[in-house]
Amino acid sequence: MTIKIAQLSCGTEYSSVQYEIDKAARSVGAKIVYPDVSASEIDEAVRRFGFTPRSNQLKLMIARAVRLADGKYDADAVFITTCFRCAEGALVRNELRRFIQENTRLPVVTYSFTERLKASQLLTRMEALVTIVTRKELLARERQTGITVGLDSGSSTTKAVVMENNKIIGKDWTPSGDVVKSATTVLENALKMAGVEMKQVEAIGTTGYGRFTLGEHFGAKLVQEELTVNSKGAVWLADRQRGEATIIDIGGMDNKAITVRDGVPDNFTMGGICAGASGRFLEMTSRRLKIEVTELGKLADQGNWRNAKMNSYCSVFGIQDLVTTLGEGKRFEDVAAAACHSVAEQVYEQQLQEIDVRRPIIQVGGTSLISGLVTAVGEVLGERPIVPPDSQYIGAVGGALLSSGML
């Protein structure tokens, strides 16, 4: 079955990125389609939508979205994309995303591209759209059965979880090095902790950047991108499998903000302009402060970010701010708090503007163990997020849970 992803866009062909979009879709078994509209429908669609852009291509985007909302065009998912730095395009992109979500049940992803966009950057997003459509039943799974393993090969850390009858019985993590070696180490340790032999394992699920390599090496039954797998892991760990929620995962290299309905993502954003808004920045900060990243959170909780100015989109400038602030003799506590606040603020500015935050907010991933960062996210959002136990193991738990559905 070829999944039809409806593209609502402006500027892709003249930015030399349409080919990359098509290629990304094709590589995950999907096809990009454009909802048909006739010129005579455009004015009415724009009137109904209520936002009249000056650029006609954006009007066409609106008319195509209305067509989808009215159920007059058959598509499985929606990809909304406009040029990076175009204000008019950004406004329409986000409001159309909201409109599609309010009027359809189609999964949506938005993206603002530059001419440097490559298919590989879109792969995880496209793959997630396809997973949501093709693995509906699997994603509805709420209980883990049998003995299964989840392996999450992330950019910073590699995690393994062993589960038996809906319980975690073994787990381990290590900083990511060689993809297979790191995974083998954590898998052996997790199995040891669980008291389980490899031959007893009925299924393995892999996710994260190294998922394909690990999937092949371990003969995994499930190899799936981290957006859907992490969502399942997060709602399972937080015991919020039913209803709506927002999952925030500030990763080592990129950030994810996902809204879910019954554990299945219906909108997500991923990425960030720079490592300045990710866990990597906190690692750099703690190195400069000569403390462990795990201590940074506690230190931040004792400080006040308002006392140390740190506001930057870029990790290089961020570190410059840090050096200046320390040079001014600011307290380490305030500097740590400011670093956490800076990351939270940027996640808010970049990711959370592209989704509609739904309560409860579940913060997961390794960085959710940095309490100061959770405090900062809570402050920015006006509500402290839930951090479930084992929150750094979402990917591995999701992998173990979902792979049990392949038995």
Next chain:
Amino acid sequence: MSEERETRLFMISPRSMLTPDQLVRMVHAFGEEAIVKETCYGCLVEGPRSKVLEIRDKVREDHPNEVFTKCRAYPCSDPRRCRAQHGTRPGFAQLEEEWALLARIQRGLEAVDKGAKPSPREERKKLSVNEFKRICEVQE
């Protein structure tokens, strides 16, 4: 094709009685070496540039003000632009709109053939604030 390819679309004005089928038969009858493909608005003609231009001139001779034409970047049936492959491309709506405008352009051409000249342009200006204020005061 040794000579540069030209693909041209011929669009019939909505006021014309000519049908795409008649247009296609007419182009075929010229006997030029070209691919002719009937479309909902008229036809696409593809061939060496000189041949296509000859066809254009002959069509214009027979139907001076009711068939309009422009060249097209993509060859006939190019999958990169084929509607059946992906749904309509953005330029489709533009063509639909221009097709509707052709009825007026046809009338314009006919009038110009009969000697119509450009009319002097009226500069439309917004009311001055003082003038607007005066009108508002009168309304009160």
Next chain:
Amino acid sequence: MKIFIDPPNSLVLFDLVERFGHEPLSAMAAIQERVDNIEIDMPPMNVTLDDVVKGLKYAGVEVPSGVRGRLAVWGPMIEEAEAAIVMDECPYSFGCVGCERSNLMVKYLLKRRGIPVLHVDYPEDDAQATDLVARIKEFLEGLQ
């Protein structure tokens, strides 16, 4: 003479320019050069990263890529043009010409070139259409 038309994909302007004896410079011709280039495989239009980078000649990097890509394709035609016809307040301009910022820049570049430019309004009735045709005819005949 070589006449740049704006919108550069307009059927009406393309047809009228040819009809009154001149050569229209159109978006279609610029794209044809690319789609016929078998050495490039970047469908649908074969506009490449190099093109978008060339667009920096017309607009800085803070300008969206779609604007720079368009200007890279149309810019050389504007430079080649000896005169231009611009249809202002065109209610519909899709596809190539769907970006208003690029369209504003095209008008500006034409102005800077200093070539004769005829501005016409999109006609709303038959009388205006007649006026449009008459003005274009007069302009083009005057160029000879």
